[in-house]
Amino acid sequence: MNDPLSDVITLLRPRTVLTKGISGAGRWGVRYSDFGQPSFCAVIDGGCRLAVDGAAPLTLQAGDFVFLPATPGFVISGFEPVTPVLIDPRRTPAADDVRHGTTEGDPDVRLLGGYFVFDSPDAGLLVSLMPAVIHMRGADRLSVLVRLLADEATERRSGCDLVLSRLVEVLLVEALRAAQREDASPGLLRGLSDARLAAAIRHIHSDPAHSWTVAQLAKLAALSRSVFFDRFTRAVGLPPMEYLLSWRMALAKDLLRRRDLGLAEIAEKVGYGSASAFSTAFSRYVGHPPSHYAREISGPAPA
Missing domain, CATH: 2.60.120.280 (Regulatory protein AraC)
Known part of the structure; x- marks a missing residue:
């Protein structure tokens, strides 16, 4: 994992x-x-x-x-x-x-x-x-x-x-x-210091393409859905689904920067069923489409 x-x-x-x-x-x-x-x-x-x-x-x-x-x-x-x-x-x-x-x-x-x-x-x-x-x-x-x-x-x-x-x-x-302490300021390190939250975070990182739900992650953390949601949000500083989205987008940006994979392959790796669904989500999160982002961060593709 x-x-x-x-x-x-x-x-x-x-x-x-x-x-x-x-x-x-x-x-x-x-x-x-x-x-x-x-x-x-x-x-x-x-x-x-x-x-x-x-x-x-x-x-x-x-x-x-x-x-x-x-x-x-x-x-x-x-x-x-x-x-x-x-x-x-x-x-x-x-x-x-x-x-x-x-x-x-x-x-x-x-x-x-x-x-x-x-x-x-x-x-x-x-x-x-x-x-x-x-x-x-x-x-x-x-x-x-x-x-x-x-x-x-x-x-x-x-x-x-x-x-x-x-x-x-x-x-x-x-x-x-x-810095992984329970008294740390909200963030990933504080989340990882909580053994139950860490179990859910590790699963997110191991399989970011999975269609995770709060209920599934709460079960992995051996907590009720409401307790897990509140505890995760307080510790990490983001709700579980927002953290999942931010991690997927961070991975997507890295893959776009490398330019090793096509849009459909990147979409699949970060949990989207099609290039168009990924492009819509990416544009909403980043502010412009993946193709524009790739050109901006890496320059023109080699001939």
Whole structure:
């Protein structure tokens, strides 16, 4: 049976863009403007404060890991009051390590940070199913992965791009595994933390073409129809049939982008009896027909 977490990460197609060292000493603070791409950092030594827009401030310490699936604005600083210096991440030098505050002596904190991008045309939908901030303490496995990413990006040896893409995938799996908690914000990860809902979600991912009903999914979850509907909607943030539709459309967009299959084959894979029925549903969901979407995302078909 399909693993929904693996399905989502495969569809997102993450790839590395930047990793670098960050350190600070004395009185320091920087504000990064809204970036929108996924970013992460691991605290190697010391500690600092992190205040992400719209979330409670965090005190970070050695061994902590933070992942922001769609990085909003945030302030990172030492523990002394300070007016932060504004930094636009889109204009920051690509791979240079950064030292904030006083430049003499040992730093008060050392971090390894970076960001990557999702190649999926439906990344917005999939990211919306994740918590806005993922923070873990004692995340040794994640810290090791971040170090490996930084080393690989610096050395640029043969096969570097392949190694980096695989490391990013593993990093994302580890981060999202750790975020599967019942107290997480609504989204796929919270749904997967509920054993009964997870059974239904796994069946949706294993056979998205099946004509699922709420009653069938409720039976798989060993819940009454009404209890299942309410519990799924609260945990995932979408009603069951809306989640099924969104997953089908995410798969359809990915298949259209690849251009390996015809419209009728794609329709069958995502649960529609004909190309016309699929085209109508896709147009209603996306705003334009599949053929238009395929041209827009991939350019003209090769001659």
